Amino acid sequence: MGQPQRRKKKTAGDKSKHRAIKQKHYDKDIDQVHHDLKPEVAQKLISQPLDEDLPGQGQFYCIECARYFIDNTALLHHKKDKAHKKRVRELKEVPYSQEEAERCAGMTK
Template sequence: MGRLRRSRTHRAQRDVHRASRTRARTKDLDQIQLIDLDPKNRAKLEAQELDYEKPGLAQHYCVECAKYYETDSALQSHWKSKVHKRRCKALKEPAYTIEESELAAGLGRDDRRAVATTPDTAMSQ
């Protein structure tokens, strides 16, 4: 008896990274902080018109997570979940701005930094 032969067909491995790149993305935290959490925009998002293309006809929307839910009970249970509470906690922190990234790279000037005392002013005190 000989050994067992493998199948002759080549099975391609799943591209896990491609799946994460092509998945539908939600809004980033800075987009939600700057646009959606504004009281005027928040009221518009919470009271949307009927949209047959969106889940739950766009009537059950979580502004902090930027997600639509099928039913009101699903939205209520989402508000109690760890995922929603984590997202709300992350939204309380200030958004990371371009100016901060330039300062971290050493390209900008920090105006908030305390003015260093020169030797002349230190002796006069």
């Protein structure tokens, strides 16, 4: 009898596939979401014009997770979800500014 067959690895050898899958599941970074949470930007994101290419025509948007939903019930279920609550917890911390990073590196005058 021969050796049992092993399962093929799908993305290990093909770097372009690996990169494509990684970009497909890309979320906005925390500092980008902090910018979206400013009142003037958040108001624009909440009241978007109708767009047929987006789920729910772009009317049901979670600012914290930067995701669109089909209807209001899906958005409400998402807000009770573990992933949403984790993202909100991460957003409570104030992000580092460029000035703060330079001070830590000793690049101040």
